[in-house]
Amino acid sequence: xxxxxxxxxxxxxxxxxxxxxxxxxxxxxxxxxxxxxxxxxxxxxxxxxxxxxxxxxxxxxxxxxxxxxxxxxxxxxxxxxxxxxxxxxxxxxxxxxxxxxxxxxxxxxxxxxxxxxxxxxxxxxxxxxxxxxxxxxxxxxxxxxxxxxxxxxxxxxxxxxxxxxxxxxxxxxxxxxxxxxxxxxxxxxxxxxxxxxxxxxxxxxxxxxxxxxxxxxxxxxxxxxxxxxxxxxxxxxxxxxxxxxxxxxxxxxxxxxxxxxxxxxxxxxxxxxxxxxxxxxxxxxxxxxxxxxxxxxxxxxxxxxxxxxxxxxxxxxxxxxxxxxxxxxxxxxxxxxxxxxxxxxxxxxxxxxxxxxxxxxxxxxxxxxxxxxxxxxxxxxxxxxxxxxxxxxxxxxxxxxxxxxxxxxxxxxxxxxxxxxxxxxxxxxxxxxxxxxxxxxxxxxxxxxxxxxxxxxxxxxxxxxxxxxxxxxxxxxxxxxxxxxxxxxxxxxxxxxxxxxxxxxxxxxxxxxxxxxxxxxxxxxxxxxxxxxxxxxxxxxxxxxxxxxxxxxxxxxxxxxxxxxxxxxxxxxxxxxxxxxxxxxxxxxxxxxxxxxxxxxxxxxxxxxxx
Amino acid sequence: xxxxxxxxxxxxxxxxxxxxxxxxxxxxxxxxxxxxxxxxxxxxxxxxxxxxxxxxxxxxxxxxxxxxxxxxxxxxxxxxxxxxxxxxxxxxxxxxxxxxxxxxxxxxxxxxxxxxxxxxxxxxxxxxxxxxxxxxxxxxxxxxxxxxxxxxxxxxxxxxxxxxxxxxxxxxxxxxxxxxxxxxxxxxxxxxxxxxxxxxxxxxxxxxxxxxxxxxxxxxxxxxxxxxxxxxxxxxxxxxxxxxxxxxxxxxxxxxxxxxxxxxxxxxxxxxxxxxxxxxxxxxxxxxxxxxxxxxxxxxxxxxxxxxxxxxxxxxxxxxxxxxxxxxxx
Numbered sequence: 047x048x049x050x051x052x053x054x055x056x057x058x059x060x061x062x063x064x065x066x067x068x069x070x071x072x073x074x075x076x077x078x079x080x081x082x083x084x085x086x087x088x089x090x091x092x093x094x095x096x097x098x099x100x101x102x103x104x105x106x107x108x109x110x111x112x113x114x115x116x117x118x119x120x121x122x123x124x125x126x127x128x129x130x131x132x133x134x135x136x137x138x139x140x141x142x143x144x145x146x147x148x149x150x151x152x153x154x155x156x157x158x159x160x161x162x163x164x165x166x167x168x169x170x171x172x173x174x175x176x177x178x179x180x181x182x183x184x185x186x187x188x189x190x191x192x193x194x195x196x197x198x199x200x201x202x203x204x205x206x207x208x209x210x211x212x213x214x215x216x217x218x219x220x221x222x223x224x225x226x227x228x229x230x231x232x233x234x235x236x237x238x239x240x241x242x243x244x245x246x247x248x249x250x251x252x253x254x255x256x257x258x259x260x261x262x263x264x265x266x267x268x269x270x271x272x273x274x275x276x277x278x279x280x281x282x283x284x285x286x287x288x289x290x291x292x293x294x295x296x297x298x299x300x301x302x303x304x305x306x307x308x309x310x311x312x313x314x315x316x317x318x319x320x321x322x323x324x325x326x327x328x329x330x331x332x333x334x335x336x337x338x339x340x341x342x343x344x345x346x347x348x349x350x351x352x353x354x355x356x357x358x359x360x361x362x363x364x365x366x367x368x369x370x371x372x373x374x375x376x377x378x379x380x381x382x383x384x385x386x387x388x389x390x391x392x393x394x395x396x397x398x399x400x401x402x403x404x405x406x407x408x409x410x411x412x413x414x415x416x417x418x419x420x421x422x423x424x425x426x427x428x429x430x431x432x433x434x435x436x437x438x439x440x441x442x443x444x445x446x447x448x449x450x451x452x453x454x455x456x457x458x459x460x461x462x463x464x465x466x467x468x469x470x471x472x473x474x475x476x477x478x479x480x481x482x483x484x485x486x487x488x489x490x491x492x493x494x495x496x497x498x499x500x501x502x503x504x505x506x507x508x509x510x511x512x513x514x515x516x517x518x519x520x521x522x523x524x525x526x527x528x529x530x531x532x533x534x535x536x537x538x539x540x541x542x543x544x545x546x547x548x549x550x551x552x553x554x555x556x557x558x559x560x561x562x563x564x565x566x567x568x569x570x571x572x573x574x575x576x577x578x579x580x581x582x583x584x585x586x587x588x589x590x591x592x593x594x595x596x597x598x599x600x601x602x603x604x605x606x607x608x609x610x611x612x613x614x615x616x617x618x619x620x621x622x623x624x625x626x627x628x629x630x631x632x633x634x635x636x637x638x639x640x641x642x643x644x645x646x647x648x649x650x651x652x653x654x655x656x657x
Numbered sequence: 658x659x660x661x662x663x664x665x666x667x668x669x670x671x672x673x674x675x676x677x678x679x680x681x682x683x684x685x686x687x688x689x690x691x692x693x694x695x696x697x698x699x700x701x702x703x704x705x706x707x708x709x710x711x712x713x714x715x716x717x718x719x720x721x722x723x724x725x726x727x728x729x730x731x732x733x734x735x736x737x738x739x740x741x742x743x744x745x746x747x748x749x750x751x752x753x754x755x756x757x758x759x760x761x762x763x764x765x766x767x768x769x770x771x772x773x774x775x776x777x778x779x780x781x782x783x784x785x786x787x788x789x790x791x792x793x794x795x796x797x798x799x800x801x802x803x804x805x806x807x808x809x810x811x812x813x814x815x816x817x818x819x820x821x822x823x824x825x826x827x828x829x830x831x832x833x834x835x836x837x838x839x840x841x842x843x844x845x846x847x848x849x850x851x852x853x854x855x856x857x858x859x860x861x862x863x864x865x866x867x868x869x870x871x872x873x874x875x876x877x878x879x880x881x882x883x884x885x886x887x888x889x890x891x892x893x894x895x896x897x898x899x900x901x902x903x904x905x906x907x908x909x910x911x912x913x914x915x916x917x918x919x920x921x922x923x924x925x926x927x928x929x930x931x932x933x934x935x936x937x938x939x940x941x942x943x944x945x946x947x948x949x950x951x952x953x954x955x956x957x958x959x960x961x962x963x964x965x966x967x968x969x970x971x972x973x974x975x976x977x978x979x980x981x982x983x984x985x986x987x
Contacts, residue, residue: 093945096738190705215701273740288749289739290945291828291937338827342933344805345826348813352825 084332084652086634087355089346093290094339097273100258101186104195106641109255113645114295114335116258116278119150119180120249124649125311127642128455128557130253133304134175134279139252145244145594152177152235158261159300161283162275166263172300175259175279177237181229183259185222190215196256203248204228205240222262244594250556253643281330281648293337297330304329306636306649316638319386324636324651331636331651353657356634356650360627365442368629376629384632384656388639389625391446391454393554395562397620398431398500398515399578400424404546406496409581409615422482423495424616428468429476430522431619436514440507446623450609451566452559453623457597458605459559466613476522491523500526501540502549503533511549541573550577557642559605560592566612580617633657658975665971676963677727680956681720689952693737706737710953727960738951746942746954747961753828754938756850757927761858765865766916772866773873774900777881780874789874796867803860804933811856822848823856826935857930869915876911880904909980917973921965 095111097103103112121133132138134156139148157172158179167173184204187196188211200207205228214220230238241248251257264277276284279302282295306329309322316322324331340346343361350358360368368387369376376387402409407424411417433447449467452458463469470476477487485492500515502508512528519526526547531539539545554561568586570576588608595601628639633656636649690703690712707713711722726732732744739746772788779785812823829849880886885907889899928940939958946954 097740102740190701193705194702270735270740288937289741289746290941291935338935340826340935344808345933345935348808348825352813352817 083334084654085334085336086332086647086650086652087336087338088647089349089355089358090293090337090339091343091346091359092339093341094293094337096289098276098284098287099192099273100183100256100260101189101192102195102273103256106644110644111293111337112258112276113255113280113643114282114647115276115280115284116255116260117280117645118253118255118258120253121645122253122557122640122643123307123311124638124640124646125307125313125316127640130249133253134259139249141244143244145241145246145248145596147238147240148248149238150180150236152180153302154235156279156302157300158264158277158279159283159298160264160277161296162277164267164275166261166267166277173261173263174234176234177231178234179259179261180237181226181231182222182262184229184257185210185226186260186265187256188214189220191220199251199254199256203241203245203251205242246594246596247556247558247560250558254556255644280645282335285334290339290341292339295335295337297333301330304648321636321638324649330648332647335647350629350631353631353633355631356652357628357630357637357639360629362442362444365444365627368627371442380629386630386632386637388628388630388637390628390640392624392626392641393453393455393557394623395451395453395552395554395565395620396445396622396624397451397551397618398547398549399618400427400616401543401546401548401578402581402617403543403579407498407546409617419483421616422479423485425468426476426479426483426522427498427519427524428616428619429470429472429479430524431515431518432471433469433620433622434471435518436511437622439514440511441622441624444625444627446625448621448623450613450621451562451618452605452609453554453562453621456554456557456559456562457602458609460606460609464610464613466610468613468616471518473521480522485523487523490521493523495524497525497527499529499546500548501529501531501536501545503536504530508549540577543572543579548577558597559609560589563589563592563605563608566608566617578617580612580615582611582615585611631657658978662971662975665974669967669971673963673967674724677724677960678720680959680963681716681723684952684956685716689950693950693952710734710737723956723960727957727964732957734953734957736946736951736954738946738949738954743954743957747939747958750937750939750942752830753936754927754931754940756831756854757857757861757930757936757938758922760854761861761865761927762916762919764858764862765869766912768862769866769869769873770905770912772870773877774904776870776874777877777904778896778900780878780881785874788870792867792870794867795863796871798864800860800864800929801933803864804857804929807856807860808933811859821856822851824852826933828853828934828936853934853936857927857934857936861927861930872915873908873912876908877904880908883907906980910977913973913976913980917969917976920969920972921962 090107090110092107095103095108096105097108098112098115100112100116103109117134119132119134120130120138123129123131132153134153136151136153139150141148152175156175158167158175159172160166161171184200184207186192187200188194188207197211202208204226206226207228210224210226214224228240228242230240232238239248259279261277264275265272268275274287281298281301281304283298285294285296287293306324306327307322309317309325312322338349338355340349343364346355346358347361347364347367349355365371367377368380376385380387400407405412406420408420409417411420437443437445437447446454447469448454449460449464449469450458452460468475468479473490477490480487480492480495485495487493500512502512509530512526512530516526516528536545536548540548540550552562552565564570565575565577566580566582566585567576567589568581568583571579571581585608588604592601592604592608595604626639626641630637630639633653635651635653638646640646690706690710694703694706704713711719714722726734730744732747733742735742736746772792776785776788807823808825811821812825815821816823816825829846829852831846831850881904885903886899889903894903927938928944930936931938931941932944942954943958945951946958
């Protein structure tokens with residue numbers, strides 16, 4: 047009897063295993079043979095979004111998920127992500143007073159679609175978008191219940207809005223119906239917003255995902271669960287979300303009239319890649335999007351290699367598997383499979399900043415006069431640092447080393463090295479500058495230069511990078527005290543103006559060099575974004591001028607002048623920007639990756655016959 | 658036996674309350690709100706979170722609330738990071754972990770015990786030395802290397818050729834209770850276990866076997882020298898009967914101890930496997946919560962873990978009495 051039972055158990059185990067294998071084989075067959083629904087599988091190279099509420103989102107990954115379901119008034123163009131165009135608006139906003147007051151007209155036919163079982167819209171599944179929704183969504187950024195994470199976008203921007211925020215957050219109940227004098231409703235589809243002062247970047251802010259428009263009924267009905275039950279106007283709706291694992295979206299059957307960009311909007315290079323093939327067609331093309339979160343790179347790479355996701359970023363350690371390092375050409379085994387590659391320059395500004403209020407390195411002497419000696423000292427340091435060596439050693443030579451604070455791709459980026467640049471490596475000039483700074487140079491090294499305190503955050507290869515910096519500066523006799531601290535401590539030192547020399551990086555919030563030039567605007571000094579406390583009156587005056595200017599050649603000229611002013615004063619050692627490489631599987635059509643915005647998946651199509 | 662269990666449970670109540678107190682104190686040594694929001698958060702933002710989470714109330718009130726919620730299994734507090742009820746997060750994370758750790762524990766223990774028995778039988782000879790060499794080799798290689806190799810060869814290379822059904826990563830439930838998802842309507846899907854769990858389990862077994870085999874071999878070798886083995890041989894018992902009946906029965910105390918020690922870790926899950934195979938289990942939940950300083954989740958998961966450890970200790974004592982009549986529960 048015992049023997050029989052053990053045999054039965056053994057048989058059962060084998061049967062379950064066989065059934066498992068057969069089941070997986072059968073499901074695989076079933077999936078491949080369906081082909082009715084178009085499914086776009088996409089990776090998210092991290093643990094994904096934290097929340098799906100625009101007012102509370104802050105990361106790129108929140109953005110990536112949220113914009114599939116919610117939409118903003120304006121949006122970046124798929125054909126050129128550095129430009130913006132209307133999305134929920136019928137036309138671009140207009141102004142008659144040089145950007146102080148903006149007039150908006152909402153697009154017809156835009157509805158919120160509620161895919162959930164709860165009744166939100168009086169028995170209907172949809173409700174048209176109105177002016178009130180726009181004001182309500184912007185007011186949510188002022189409500190401390192939403193953690194005020196994104197309040198900085200609209201702070202000191204709209205007339206009466208800061209006062210409204212203070213008043214409402216101090217009272218027991220945040221009244222969304224209380225008026226804001228800068229919000230003026232003309233009709234359900236037209237409104238005006240008056241700004242405190244003309245600021246051109248306001249339009250970019252209205253293209254950022256945090257300003258997406260949400261329906262009040264859903265927020266109030268779902269409360270804390272609103273993040274898990276999105277109700278938007280976007281091209282997709284939420285199916286399932288397993289935080290940190292996967293996110294599945296279905297096509298929104300009530301999506302408004304959005305067309306694929308016209309043929310002429312595409313560049314010649316893009317047309318050569320047949321990016322215009324779907325010109326004029328209604329989007330989205332796919333029925334379903336399946337995001338998978340990949341915390342580790344290997345699973346993402348292997349999943350891409352198995353043809354199971356549309357594209358992958360190329361992690362640094364896989365670069366040589368994808369490309370010939372010297373020629374940067376795609377490897378033949380991938381090209382033969384039909385895989386395409388694409389690369390984008392990120393709007394990065396990686397640099398090492400001097401504290402311009404420091405008595406040794408700062409911009410001014412104690413009596414307030416401009417210090418030529420201090421500038422020469424800073425320039426000596428700049429000439430002694432070899433950014434190309436950093437690039438080769440730590441970034442496989444893939445970064446772009448450039449001059450000034452304006453990253454590649456933006457107006458004002460220098461096509462060649464400006465004369466005012468002090469970029470190294472040039473040890474001869476570095477030593478000359480040391481002499482100009484008043485130091486004694488013997489055998490190529492300063493004998494009396496002070497030791498500089500350098501701060502950077504722990505983690506990554508910052509320890510090794512700091513050691514390289516130390517070695518390079520030692521070539522001209524400058525020594526540094528290395529302080530590797532956690533990021534919050536670094537911020538604390540910088541905000542309190544205690545860090546003499548520190549490593550920092552900035553990623554542009556929107557594709558306009560004004561965002562980077564603001565890092566050197568005097569009134570933004572620490573604890574503001576001008577962490578180096580650079581102050582130059584003529585620069586500040588120019589900055590005041592450009593924030594009201596729309597893009598033009600005149601504005602670009604001013605950008606160049608400001609950039610060169612900064613280079614002349616050498617308030618930092620830099621600059622560097624990363625380039626991101628992507629591989630795209632042949633079955634993903636109309637695919638042009640960009641990280642400037644993330645709502646372009648609606649333009650992507652799939653061809654299952656190419657899988 | 659039941660009176661013993663109830664008595665032990667009662668004795669452990671103050672111990673558990675002490676653990677909860679320590680957990681709460683430990684998480685409040687540094688301000689959890691500052692740790693979570695970072696030093697760039699405004700005083701207003703910090704104050705708001707403190708108020709929202711009840712951290713502005715006296716410590717004893719917070720402690721009382723926490724204890725009452727744990728005791729009544731009311732895990733409705735929300736995660737700071739995900740804004741979801743913690744109970745919901747734990748409920749979602751336990752099944753994937755169980756799908757990996759239970760088969761892994763069962764297989765590792767069974768195979769290791771058998772190998773331990775075989776090694777003790779052939780001790781000092783080639784089979785023993787070979788198996789021990791393999792065990793040491795197995796445990797000498799990093800778990801991470803196994804994962805990398807398993808993903809690459811087991812799932813990508815062999816899976817691509819149709820030899821294995823393993824997926825590189827991911828997780829699908831084996832039991833489906835989703836009326837809103839007709840495409841997932843099948844109730845029992847063992848294929849999902851093969852696809853998503855078998856490879857992590859296999860890797861876990863290979864790694865775990867090294868440690869367990871050495872331990873069980875030592876236990877069995879000691880049993881081999883006992884008088885009852887000589888008696889059994891003298892009575893003409895077969896080697897198989899000696900090993901699998903007499904020796905195994907008498908070695909149950911250390912075996913149970915070893916297995917029971919592992920039980921709480923079934924709940925904690927296998928952090929590395931869950932990370933690399935993208936499995937939404939308890940290990941990932943815990944490590945993600947620690948990384949993101951999601952203090953309410955850490956607090957509840959730690960409380961749960963402590964409860965499991967206490968129950969395991971009591972269960973171990975009871976099992977001793979079950980397998981060894983000489984042990985008296987008093």
